[in-house]
Amino acid sequence: MATGNYGTIRPADVSVDDVEIFYSYTPNRELLTDVELIPLDPAEVLVPANNPDNNTEIFGGLYTLQLPTSVFGSKGFFNIIIRPKQIRTTIQDCSILVDNQDVKGIVFDINQIPEDLKSRFENGNLVGYRVEYLKEESGTGQDKIQNLFRIITSNNRALPISQNQGNSNASVAYTFNDNSTSVFCTVTPSSAPSIKPNATPFIGNPQQDVILTNTFFDPVMLEIEMVEFDDETLAYALFSNQTKSLEDGIYTIYNFGNQIYRQYNLYEVKDQFSGKPLYEVREQKFNIDPTKDFDEITNF
Amino acid sequence: MEYIRKKINLENYTVRAIPKSVLVKNSEGKTVINTDSPNYYYGTIPQYKIDSEGNFKLNPFGQKIVNTIDVSLFLTQKFDDMGLFTDAPYTFSTQTTPKPPNFNSFTYGRLAGAPLNYYYANNSFFSGNTDDSFLKQVSSYRKTNTGQDIYVPNLNTSSDQKNTFDGVIYDDSDKTVYKIGANSSNVNDTGIEFTTFKNIFEKTTDEFGKSYNFKKTIFSSTLGGWNEYNTSLNAIYKKEEYLGVVFKPEVESVVFINRGIADIFERHAILSEIKTTNDIDTNRGGFIRI
Numbered sequence: 001m002a003t004g005n006y007g008t009i010r011p012a013d014v015s016v017d018d019v020e021i022f023y024s025y026t027p028n029r030e031l032l033t034d035v036e037l038i039p040l041d042p043a044e045v046l047v048p049a050n051n052p053d054n055n056t057e058i059f060g061g062l063y064t065l066q067l068p069t070s071v072f073g074s075k076g077f078f079n080i081i082i083r084p085k086q087i088r089t090t091i092q093d094c095s096i097l098v099d100n101q102d103v104k105g106i107v108f109d110i111n112q113i114p115e116d117l118k119s120r121f122e123n124g125n126l127v128g129y130r131v132e133y134l135k136e137e138s139g140t141g142q143d144k145i146q147n148l149f150r151i152i153t154s155n156n157r158a159l160p161i162s163q164n165q166g167n168s169n170a171s172v173a174y175t176f177n178d179n180s181t182s183v184f185c186t187v188t189p190s191s192a193p194s195i196k197p198n199a200t201p202f203i204g205n206p207q208q209d210v211i212l213t214n215t216f217f218d219p220v221m222l223e224i225e226m227v228e229f230d231d232e233t234l235a236y237a238l239f240s241n242q243t244k245s246l247e248d249g250i251y252t253i254y255n256f257g258n259q260i261y262r263q264y265n266l267y268e269v270k271d272q273f274s275g276k277p278l279y280e281v282r283e284q285k286f287n288i289d290p291t292k293d294f295d296e297i298t299n300f
Numbered sequence: 301m302e303y304i305r306k307k308i309n310l311e312n313y314t315v316r317a318i319p320k321s322v323l324v325k326n327s328e329g330k331t332v333i334n335t336d337s338p339n340y341y342y343g344t345i346p347q348y349k350i351d352s353e354g355n356f357k358l359n360p361f362g363q364k365i366v367n368t369i370d371v372s373l374f375l376t377q378k379f380d381d382m383g384l385f386t387d388a389p390y391t392f393s394t395q396t397t398p399k400p401p402n403f404n405s406f407t408y409g410r411l412a413g414a415p416l417n418y419y420y421a422n423n424s425f426f427s428g429n430t431d432d433s434f435l436k437q438v439s440s441y442r443k444t445n446t447g448q449d450i451y452v453p454n455l456n457t458s459s460d461q462k463n464t465f466d467g468v469i470y471d472d473s474d475k476t477v478y479k480i481g482a483n484s485s486n487v488n489d490t491g492i493e494f495t496t497f498k499n500i501f502e503k504t505t506d507e508f509g510k511s512y513n514f515k516k517t518i519f520s521s522t523l524g525g526w527n528e529y530n531t532s533l534n535a536i537y538k539k540e541e542y543l544g545v546v547f548k549p550e551v552e553s554v555v556f557i558n559r560g561i562a563d564i565f566e567r568h569a570i571l572s573e574i575k576t577t578n579d580i581d582t583n584r585g586g587f588i589r590i
Binding site for chain 2: 191
């Protein structure tokens, strides 16, 4: 056995530029419509914590999700997915290295990458990225090839070199060259599957669309249930201050800060002919009576 | 993927304050709320943060502050060592990239067009304490009447005196200053400088628990860091057969197979391809050996 290899779980210190956030909303669990995922700008809602000893140094691991109340201020269920950012591009070529022809790889064109993401394609920066493949024929059902991915193990700028193969044939292999805008990526697994040792492994085809995803952190899904009541609000009804105005029958429940939490009209329903009381009613009052301020009532 | 469930009470974000400024008298002379007032937010969750009077809170730039529901979470990254990589030569870019501000080779990696000297971080000063074991190496063979070694400044005790200077550069009754491994043609700026204090002794114990004394010695140099003598740039790529292999396996008597994805069938599947002993010698880059 080889010895010395290691693995661990570390607090992620990923930049918000490498994060994608989506959410979906449903007012209850019984809704049957399809889930609609809506993107959120991570730069606006995800804030990394800084080291208390150095406020320009990320603490690592701890992030605060600042959900705007304009979106998340409704009662119901919000599913929030935080995942590594995806880069969509096309495989320019699939080939081998000139100097080591048993090393296969896929080639990307840096010029196809958006300007703000090009730095990810510099030498060595794609190591650890996951490659997922899209079907080459669109409109054939699911566009993504499911359950298939590769991990990039190295990437270097590389230049294609034509190799004469005899009989008027030639093929292309790549050599590392920093003047090139092509990036040669080795991926794993690129050797034959263990149960088919002679099989040719699939690592992609030229002109095939792929999704590159960083692995800077493990994705997280939050299910946030927004509710109107919890133990504390129920405790208002039991333990907080209350007033009942005998003049107009307004019953007021205050929160623990003596702010008006709920108001009710208390009245009786009587028989219109005999005057016999039929019901005692407590009906929620939505037009708050501000004169029932607890501090003013008890300030005597 | 980690799945986190949280329950958040919207009441914690709901305004329950009724500012005095929103109270008005109606036609009956009774105090009521002017629900049309811009400062009236009772029972709602405002989009921007407000104070108790219903006015917007502003940040130092005079902008309204978005009201948010904050949720803390802890992001982690799980990783495994991929093992050995392979160095390869590459063609250097004909265009030199301007050196980015605060260039850090760990952040930028092998940046295309970045010459090797971008990666230098040299002439750093370092120092520390050690024992006086090197002092004997720079003593002359003469001794005083009391049997003490005599240290002669500028006496080169190196076995390669043409290239290397090992010797004392200063000596007095308190200390001996000497260099080890200096370049003979530039003694001042090269080598590790040691200073052994003759009258200060320190005590320690060896690996067997036996205590012994030595003269306090400090060492220092300004030659630390990365320079042209310990730095090189290579294209680094990954050979599949080295996935997860940290050190090259040293196997002499058993068949060794390491293919990254290992399962119980792998060993038999690969062995089934081996027909001759030559196959074993040449197969899988020398990973299979007898």
